[in-house]
Amino acid sequence: MANYGQRKFVLNYSRLKRSLRRGFRLTEDGVLAAGEETVHRSCILGRLDSNLPDCQWGRLAMEVQLKGDLILTIRAFASNQPDFIQSDTVTSIDQFLLDDSVPDHRKEQLFGMANGVQYSGQGDILLYGQTGRYLWLWLELDGVGTAQLSGLRVYAPGDLFLSTFPQVYQNNDFFHRYLSIFSSLYNDLDETIDGLARYIDVDTAPAPILPILAGWMGLELDGDILEEEELRQLLRVAFPLLSVKGTRRAVEGIVRLFVKEPVYIVERNLLSGAQQESAGKLYGSTPFDFTILINRSSDEKLRAKLQMMVDQFKPLRSQAQIVFMGDCGTLDGFSYLDVNGAVLQNSPASLDESSILTGMYYLQ
Numbered sequence: 001m002a003n004y005g006q007r008k009f010v011l012n013y014s015r016l017k018r019s020l021r022r023g024f025r026l027t028e029d030g031v032l033a034a035g036e037e038t039v040h041r042s043c044i045l046g047r048l049d050s051n052l053p054d055c056q057w058g059r060l061a062m063e064v065q066l067k068g069d070l071i072l073t074i075r076a077f078a079s080n081q082p083d084f085i086q087s088d089t090v091t092s093i094d095q096f097l098l099d100d101s102v103p104d105h106r107k108e109q110l111f112g113m114a115n116g117v118q119y120s121g122q123g124d125i126l127l128y129g130q131t132g133r134y135l136w137l138w139l140e141l142d143g144v145g146t147a148q149l150s151g152l153r154v155y156a157p158g159d160l161f162l163s164t165f166p167q168v169y170q171n172n173d174f175f176h177r178y179l180s181i182f183s184s185l186y187n188d189l190d191e192t193i194d195g196l197a198r199y200i201d202v203d204t205a206p207a208p209i210l211p212i213l214a215g216w217m218g219l220e221l222d223g224d225i226l227e228e229e230e231l232r233q234l235l236r237v238a239f240p241l242l243s244v245k246g247t248r249r250a251v252e253g254i255v256r257l258f259v260k261e262p263v264y265i266v267e268r269n270l271l272s273g274a275q276q277e278s279a280g281k282l283y284g285s286t287p288f289d290f291t292i293l294i295n296r297s298s299d300e301k302l303r304a305k306l307q308m309m310v311d312q313f314k315p316l317r318s319q320a321q322i323v324f325m326g327d328c329g330t331l332d333g334f335s336y337l338d339v340n341g342a343v344l345q346n347s348p349a350s351l352d353e354s355s356i357l358t359g360m361y362y363l364q
Helices: 015-016 093-095 104-112 173-194 196-200 209-214 226-244 248-256 272-280 299-313
Strands: 007-011 019-024 023-027 032-034 040-049 058-081 083-086 089-092 118-119 124-126 136-155 265-267 290-294 320-324
Touching: 015 023, 015 040, 019 136, 023 040, 040 058, 040 093, 058 083, 058 104, 058 173, 093 104, 093 209, 093 248, 104 136, 173 196, 173 299, 209 226, 226 248, 226 299, 248 265, 248 290, 248 299
Parallel strands: 290 320
Antiparallel strands: 007 136, 019 040, 023 032, 032 136, 040 136, 058 118, 058 124, 058 136, 083 089, 265 290
16 A cells, blocks of 8 residues: 555664663563553653654554553654753753653653643554654553553654645644544554465464464364464474375374373284284274373373364374373283383372372272
């Protein structure tokens, strides 16, 4: 889309790092985070330079996430001069505002004398009337709770369409503000279109989009059984695993996404006749069956995840059995002397402690 000469100033990590912050924590992705350690937080930014004298500043926008009883206050003013006179001395505005020793009430006086604007309870404001090459911003957050301020950006000028109307309309303040509604919608839509690529990038796509990407690749997910990071990890390796779908390699790959402990796959058709006869149905009942042995304690939630994914990558007509071998084994219970064999001792058991009924537990 055409921008009609509009400029956007993104307040990213490097800009915010040079600001004067109290109570805000700055993350590497340019997010101002606030905790409950204090009830007053502030962030004063250094000047934004448009390189245009008498620049008509338009709109300040950000994504605001507030949890608790919090009020956001935004102050702004513009000027063509980077300095002002203080006690017959030329003083840099940046140096004055970013000096932690200067009381806040004196900084408020400067914003007032410069005909600045102040808004409360809004994260998307119009800066109409603020004219000058430089722009200064002051964010304050008061109250109890947690918050995140992200995606801070300033547009100059704020209205894209006003210049397309005759001069008589441009001098109408009401019409200017009314038209800014559509200009703001246009800007947001423009940014959404420009950022469509992030919706199909596994690392940047929002969480609700991930199941859609999985569906495009032919993966069937059962509700919210997979956590967000697990789903992202699955999508990263989905293509190479799907290319070998129906093989032992695919089954091993999908299991190792969720299990860090040793994993053993026993295929019934590779066992001797004597082994098959002695094992009974431990390793399935047909030549196509196989058993996945996992050397860790039983976990039903993990079992459900593995069963859902293994069923989509296993060979056709085969049946997969998932067995958690645990810390020790018993007869007829997948015991291996070199892996999980142990001499069991009677021990007390209690509910909700993952006690397996192996015959060696008793209730006190």
